[in-house]
Amino acid sequence: MSTPDGIQSGRVQKAPENFLDREGIRTVAAEGKSGRRNFIRQAFAAAAAGAAAPMALAQGNPVPTEGGDPNILNLPEHSTGLGQGVASNGGYGVPSKFESNVQRRQSPGLTQTTQASVSFAPLQSLFGIVTPSGLHFERHHQGWWDIDPSKHRFMINGMVKTPKVFTMDEIMRLPSVSRFHFIECGANTAVEWGNVAVPTVQYTHGMISCSEFTGVPLITLLEIAGADLKNGKFILAEGGDGSSMTRTIPMSLITSGEVLVAYGQNGEMLRPENGYPLRLVVPGVQGVSWVKYLRRIEVGDMPYAAKDEAVHYMDLMPDGQHRQYTNIQECKSVVTTPSGGQVLLDKGFYNITGLAWSGRGKIQKVDVSVDGGRNWRTARLETPVLSKALTRFNIDWVWDGKPAIIQSRATDDTGFVQPTYKHLRAARGTRSIYHNNAIQSWLVQENGEVKNVQVS
Amino acid sequence: MSKFRKVAFPFVLIVASFVALCAASVAHAQSTPYPGVGRLATAKEIAAWDIDVRPDFKGLLAGSGSVEKGQDIWEAKCAQCHGVFGESNEVFSPLVGGTTKEDIQTGHVANLRRSDFPGRTTMMKVATVSTLWDYINRAMPWTAPKSLKPDEVYAVTAYLLSLADVVPDNFVLSDKNIAEVQQRMPNRNGMSTQHNLWPGKEFKGTPKPDTANVACMKDCIPEAKVASMLPDYARNAHGNLADQNRLVGQQHGANTASPENKSTLATGATPVPVVVIKPAVKPVDPALALLGKHNCTACHGQDRKVVGPSFNDIAKKYPGKADYLSTKIKAGGSGVWGAIPMPPQSAPDGDIKTIANWLAAGAAK
Numbered sequence: 001m002s003t004p005d006g007i008q009s010g011r012v013q014k015a016p017e018n019f020l021d022r023e024g025i026r027t028v029a030a031e032g033k034s035g036r037r038n039f040i041r042q043a044f045a046a047a048a049a050g051a052a053a054p055m056a057l058a059q060g061n062p063v064p065t066e067g068g069d070p071n072i073l074n075l076p077e078h079s080t081g082l083g084q085g086v087a088s089n090g091g092y093g094v095p096s097k098f099e100s101n102v103q104r105r106q107s108p109g110l111t112q113t114t115q116a117s118v119s120f121a122p123l124q125s126l127f128g129i130v131t132p133s134g135l136h137f138e139r140h141h142q143g144w145w146d147i148d149p150s151k152h153r154f155m156i157n158g159m160v161k162t163p164k165v166f167t168m169d170e171i172m173r174l175p176s177v178s179r180f181h182f183i184e185c186g187a188n189t190a191v192e193w194g195n196v197a198v199p200t201v202q203y204t205h206g207m208i209s210c211s212e213f214t215g216v217p218l219i220t221l222l223e224i225a226g227a228d229l230k231n232g233k234f235i236l237a238e239g240g241d242g243s244s245m246t247r248t249i250p251m252s253l254i255t256s257g258e259v260l261v262a263y264g265q266n267g268e269m270l271r272p273e274n275g276y277p278l279r280l281v282v283p284g285v286q287g288v289s290w291v292k293y294l295r296r297i298e299v300g301d302m303p304y305a306a307k308d309e310a311v312h313y314m315d316l317m318p319d320g321q322h323r324q325y326t327n328i329q330e331c332k333s334v335v336t337t338p339s340g341g342q343v344l345l346d347k348g349f350y351n352i353t354g355l356a357w358s359g360r361g362k363i364q365k366v367d368v369s370v371d372g373g374r375n376w377r378t379a380r381l382e383t384p385v386l387s388k389a390l391t392r393f394n395i396d397w398v399w400d401g402k403p404a405i406i407q408s409r410a411t412d413d414t415g416f417v418q419p420t421y422k423h424l425r426a427a428r429g430t431r432s433i434y435h436n437n438a439i440q441s442w443l444v445q446e447n448g449e450v451k452n453v454q455v456s
Numbered sequence: 457m458s459k460f461r462k463v464a465f466p467f468v469l470i471v472a473s474f475v476a477l478c479a480a481s482v483a484h485a486q487s488t489p490y491p492g493v494g495r496l497a498t499a500k501e502i503a504a505w506d507i508d509v510r511p512d513f514k515g516l517l518a519g520s521g522s523v524e525k526g527q528d529i530w531e532a533k534c535a536q537c538h539g540v541f542g543e544s545n546e547v548f549s550p551l552v553g554g555t556t557k558e559d560i561q562t563g564h565v566a567n568l569r570r571s572d573f574p575g576r577t578t579m580m581k582v583a584t585v586s587t588l589w590d591y592i593n594r595a596m597p598w599t600a601p602k603s604l605k606p607d608e609v610y611a612v613t614a615y616l617l618s619l620a621d622v623v624p625d626n627f628v629l630s631d632k633n634i635a636e637v638q639q640r641m642p643n644r645n646g647m648s649t650q651h652n653l654w655p656g657k658e659f660k661g662t663p664k665p666d667t668a669n670v671a672c673m674k675d676c677i678p679e680a681k682v683a684s685m686l687p688d689y690a691r692n693a694h695g696n697l698a699d700q701n702r703l704v705g706q707q708h709g710a711n712t713a714s715p716e717n718k719s720t721l722a723t724g725a726t727p728v729p730v731v732v733i734k735p736a737v738k739p740v741d742p743a744l745a746l747l748g749k750h751n752c753t754a755c756h757g758q759d760r761k762v763v764g765p766s767f768n769d770i771a772k773k774y775p776g777k778a779d780y781l782s783t784k785i786k787a788g789g790s791g792v793w794g795a796i797p798m799p800p801q802s803a804p805d806g807d808i809k810t811i812a813n814w815l816a817a818g819a820a821k
Contacts, residue, residue: 098703099702101699101700101701101702101703101709102702103700105694105700107694108693108694108695108749109749112546112547112548113547116548116598122700124700124701125701125702125705141595142595142598142601155497155501155502155505156497157497157502157506162496163496163497163502164494164495164496164497165494165495165496165497165501166493166494170493170494173490173492173493174490174493195684196684196685196686197686198686198694199686199690199691199693199694199697199712200694200697200700202700203694220490221494223488224488224490224493224494225494233658234658236508238505238508242595242598242601242602243594243595243601244507244594244595244601244602246508246590246594249655250654250655250656250658251656252655252656252657252658253655253656284655285655295505296505296506298506298508300510300514302510302511302512303511303658304508304510304511305510305511305583305584305586305587306508306587306590306591307587307590307591307595310581310582310583310584310587310647311578311581311582311587311591314581314647315651315653316568316576317648318569318571319569320564320565320566320568320569320646321564321568321646321647321648322568322581322643322646322647322648323647323648323649323650323651323653324583324647324648324649325649325653325654325659326651326653326654327653327654327655328652328653328654328655330653330665337705337706337707338706338707341694341697341700341701341709341710341712342697342701342707342708342709342710343707343708343709343710343711344706344707345706345707345708350706350707351706359655365671367671367673371680372677372679372680372681373676373677373680374675374676374677374678374679374680375673375674375675375676376671376672376673376674376676377673378673401720405680405682409669409671411671416665417668417669417670417671418669419667419669420669423667423668423669424667426667427666427667428666429571430571431571435653441680443682443685446720447716447717447718447719447720449710449716450707450710451685451686452685452686453682453683453684453685454682454683454684454685455680455681455682455683456680456681456682456683
């Protein structure tokens with residue numbers, strides 16, 4: 001996208017060839033030692049003399065020949081005029097118009113309908129660990145709804161002393177907790193099981209998001225209903241939409257207190273696309289179990305073999321057997337910048353940044369390779385580092401302009417190390433569809449373009 | 457005895473008054489630390505929502521439905537998405553196909569072992585007949601879920617099972633015989649819980665992960681070779697990637713609307729232990745990417761009829777007639793190949809022309 005005036009915003013213009021002469025470079029070096037006073041004037045005086053000599057170093061943001069950047073020299077309208085008032089946009093702020101490239105997107109040809117489909121979060125453009133709610137990935141099985149919260153009801157029945165019904169008012173009266181957790185679709189990165197299929201990290205890894213969820217531990221509600229926590233080894237969670245999604249969850253995970261009946265997401269209510277007004281939060285478990293529009297929990301003594309446990313979300317092994325009830329999202333990471341479909345503007349310094357997560361706990365460390373997995377350096381983990389949440393990592397890199405293959409490899413606090421494609425395919429073949437947590441490779445080409453690749 | 461009574465009496469009094477106090481507070485608290493939150497669900501309310509059916513058929517409503525009745529419902533309410541025989545992949549993956557009489561004997565679908573078998577239908581995968589009944593009852597038809605009556609759910613389930621030869625054409629499925637049908641499900645023995653991806657110990661899966669990478673730091677592999685990357689024709693298949701990245705930042709989006717600029721940013725490069733080998737990709741007609749991009753393959757197969765005719769059949773019928781084909785793709789129509797109409801296509805003219813040229817030239821894959 002270009003800016004309204006047609007200029008590529010922020011895109012630095014390349015310096016004219018041989019912009020600094022030998023004299024200018026000497027001046028820069030000398031002034032660099034003695035202090036910066038006057039050196040720019042002398043350097044430009046020398047440059048204006050127009051002598052020919054090779055550039056000492058590529059400079060990403062050179063001073064134009066006229067002696068200054070017009071964006072500095074000519075004061076813009078926003079410096080010289082009156083800006084806009086408070087509470088515009090109907091009282092709910094929206095991103096800058098210059099951010100319109102940052103969208104969730106469908107992968108063309110993946111599904112035939114938009115109601116049983118996926119939109120991917122733009123990981124290549126996100127910072128930190130929180131996914132803005134409007135960019136949270138979507139997966140709907142039968143379309144999304146905006147449900148009147150005053151009419152929404154939540155029921156608990158099955159192996160309980162007293163089957164119960166709750167209103168939203170009642171659920172929101174109970175003691176609440178707020179926790180950061182990632183939610184990843186079991187089919188995230190599915191299209192890459194056999195070979196490279198899509199160009200960018202949005203499409204390879206964009207079925208993951210991380211939010212601060214607020215809600216009531218499910219165990220609190222089960223205790224109110226007098227659930228049989230000993231014999232009721234399983235619960236069934238059921239949605240209130242057309243698909244009425246059902247999933248089986250072990251009681252042992254619920255008694256740990258981790259599973260939440262959530263209504264809050266990043267400080268506000270859940271977005272309708274994410275289950276407003278009530279959804280289940282099942283940390284570490286694939287997204288399909290985080291039942292949206294949650295209407296009912298049934299306590300039972302055997303698993304339910306729901307459609308998405310008996311037809312989909314099962315992993316086909318080479319021997320023709322399906323692994324059923326595969327729920328945990330194992331340790332995984334991905335470099336989000338530089339990543340596929342991006343282009344490096346010049347040689348020099350870059351901050352390699354990415355995300356790591358584990359459905360079994362905290363991220364312990366992330367290593368990064370720029371030579372396709374031959375040598376590795378350990379990246380910095382940014383805080384907070386939370387259990388079953390995204391963790392942001394960063395590492396310095398000076399690109400020399402030569403081909404490079406960038407990878408990241410996460411280790412979680414169980415000691416489990418993220419596998420390569422070779423490991424994963426040796427264990428599960430290539431037809432598994434779900435739970436692809438292999439190390440991702442990005443090829444930085446000499447022309448600066450970054451490509452999605454798999455290495456042998 | 458009397459001594460005990462003497463001693464016990466005041467004690468009983470104290471206990472009794474304590475119990476009375478407790479009873480008062482319990483009545484007030486309704487035996488929960490959260491008084492006033494939640495109420496008893498009525499039997500009527502539970503019946504309205506508790507619709508799930510487990511593999512042991514707990515929750516299954518009484519009733520019955522014949523294959524014949526199921527076919528009528530199917531053709532009226534199911535076939536437009538799933539095809540008359542559950543074979544369509546126009547909207548969703550096919551439901552039927554890929555199972556054999558031998559599979560019904562063994563309970564293992566043999567085609568699941570074949571990596572060259574093209575698809576995985578619902579009947580190839582599902583192990584439990586309860587799953588079919590439950591899902592049809594709760595979520596079908598897609599645009600009017602929960603509108604089928606129990607007998608209709610039995611009938612539709614029976615028809616689906618008959619298409620896969622699990623039950624004969626004259627079968628009447630009911631709550632009385634569904635357990636016997638379970639014993640004929642083609643993939644009933646096809647499930648395993650021997651893995652460590654279940655977050656509990658209920659299935660007694662394996663305790664260890666199935667991969668065991670190690671965090672090697674130096675000289676870990678001889679050299680990295682690129683084994684797979686997108687072919688050039690797919691460069692813009694996801695739209696212009698320049699428009700899918702922020703305007704500012706350390707990297708921008710690559711302009712994939714234009715061919716790649718192969719010139720390097722670097723000079724005097726010395727080799728690094730990275731060998732870039734293009735995978736052996738035979739030259740592919742750009743039309744093939746467009747078929748996916750414009751969803752042509754939703755209705756047309758390469759060599760078999762899906763909803764519309766196969767590309768091979770079209771190519772055979774209209775050799776060299778690219779202009780005619782362009783017009784037909786744009787305008788749509790029905791009658792040439794059958795009654796199901798093809799809607800007019802809104803793809804860019806250039807793309808339609810590329811596809812028409814490819815068809816007219818023989819539709820080579």
